[in-house]
Amino acid sequence: MANNTKIFKLQGKVQHYTWGGTDFIPALLHLPNNDKKPFAEYWMGAHDNVPSEVVLPDGSLQPLNAFVKQDAAGILGKAVNERFGRLPYLFKVLDVKDMLSIQVHPTKQAAVSAFDAENRKGTPLNAPNRNYKDDNHKPELMLALSDFWLLHGFKAPQALVTILMQTPELQFLVPVFDGKNYHALYEMVMTMDQHEVDEHLQPLLDRIVPLYEKGFLNRSQEDFWAARAAKTFCEPNKLDRGIFSIYLFNLVNLKPGEAIFQDAGIPHAYLEGQNMELMANSDNVLRGGLTNKYIDVPELMHHTKFEPVIPDILKGTDGPVIGETVFPTPAADFELHRLTLKAGSPVTLTAATAEILFVYEGAVSASDGNNEISLGSGETLLATAGASFELTPSQHTVMFNATVPH
Ligand SMILES: [Zn+2]
Incomplete structure (x- = not known):
């Protein structure tokens, strides 16, 4: 009986931010994009502003946040509901064509008090100078789907x-x-002062932008990204001070399948490439440049960890299921698993909370005994807490699974 099922197809939502690429996400989701709109992010989660839609057994759609609320303990599981009271994570696919702002995320404790302080001051939630959109921290794990470039933490002294x-x-x-x-x-x-920023950066840009334009710089050089940033963000006599940070932070290149974790206080910026991103369900971002958006320097300084970071590139560890790779992090809010499945070799999974499984490559049939769902590449499954279900791949299949540590 489909009515007792604990597995559902899920439909995420595309975010058309201007920095996104035009081809990767449409190809992944099998969507047309004839007018070449930017497809920056694909969101899978229960965020109140952009909830995914659950396809119910009768074919109707229900937003995931409302779906969870009707039986939070049952759908999230008792432990996750008691600890978080909501789906604790947000799962995304990103296609970064133009670099994103340099940013730092607050700790949980700092976010709770700062969110409360902004509320008491009466700063509207949607005000451009509002720093805290919610009371949550936002640790992030990203896994590269392509050659991926980012800035991550301060370089070591030498x-x-x-x-x-x-x-x-x-x-x-x-x-x-x-x-x-x-x-x-x-x-x-x-x-x-801005005029000093211009005095220092203008000679640098006068030297490196022509090299960039002639193709003499490559992605492993800070100069490449500084020149690209100048061409993307800078107005005359108002050069973006974020360009300094390109030299101060580690320039990291991830190969497909490699991951990196960004905890509270670690400054970072995505420069180029495609990834899967799994994060706590929050929108709290303090910006430090490479952007035209609001920058609150004292707040940024307050939450930044002033220490060197040796980038820890994660390759994952084998999970209990055949073909499963687990990417553990210190965050209790989420855990990313990758499933690499062989044609005709089914695996059985049990959902630790409401889990979201995205088919990146291949095709699979999911069954919990009550319901059977066929999923192709770009499609998503929701399994509620305690669901025991079998995945039968009809070809070589790669899936990414958002869950909590268990
Ligand atoms: Zn971030």
């Missing part, structure tokens, strides 16, 4: 000094850093 010395226009920052003082260095570039 690497930082080396790049500053190699870049004549930035050598003035070496004594400020003094081999260790990340706070002084970042404070200087983030609080410098």
